[in-house]
Amino acid sequence: MAGGHPQALAQLAKFGVRTLALKNTSLDETLSSILEIGAATGLKQQGIELERSIRAKLSAIEKQAAGKPRRTLLFVVGRTPGRLDGMIAVGKGSFLNEVIHIAGGRNVLSDSPVTYPRISIEAVMRLDPDVIVDMGDMAVTTGVTEAHIQSVVKLWQSQSDIRAVKEKNVFAVAADIFVVPGPRVTETAEAFSRMLFRQGPR
DSSP: OBSSOHHHHHHHHHTTOOOOOBOOSSHHHHHHHHHHHHHHTTOHHHHHHHHHHHHHHHHHHHHHHTTSOOEEEEEEEEOOTTSSOSEEEOOTTSHHHHHHHHTTEEETTTTOSSSSOEEOHHHHHHHOOSEEEEOTTOSSOTTOOHHHHHHHHHHHTTOTTSHHHHTTOEEEOOOGGGTSOSTTHHHHHHHHHHHHSOOSOO
């Protein structure tokens, strides 16, 4: 289980349940956790091979983006449902910040000292990102309909002065690959790459 839950760990230990506390805030921590799980479950070599495979895929994605202009991206992970306020976005400390960079982008909040800073629509206008990814009210990814996803894209259409809106580069997402750090991080990088380097307006 993820670290940072001492009470849960203590409770499980009381019942004799073997636990492994993992850190997965950063990309390196996420990849290291694969090695730890492999070693703890008697699958050390499989863990090593999986970790190497993920690193190789991420390296290939990074090389593919090399030489292309680095476009800016804002990832909204929380906000008031149906409104562009109360927004929370990806900052410097998240593994997503690193994955955006690997995919060839630059997180517009990469200088933020807060992992998930609060951000106003006025700040978004000032930052003027090339791409906006909005998961705002879809962090619970099960049961999200296509109509809901489209409603999120439409929500941004009122902000036509923002470059991403003007160029139709607003993407609503509802997938675990954006919220659960793990072996599918390569899929996350590939998704960011498609959003960043999509050809022409939608």
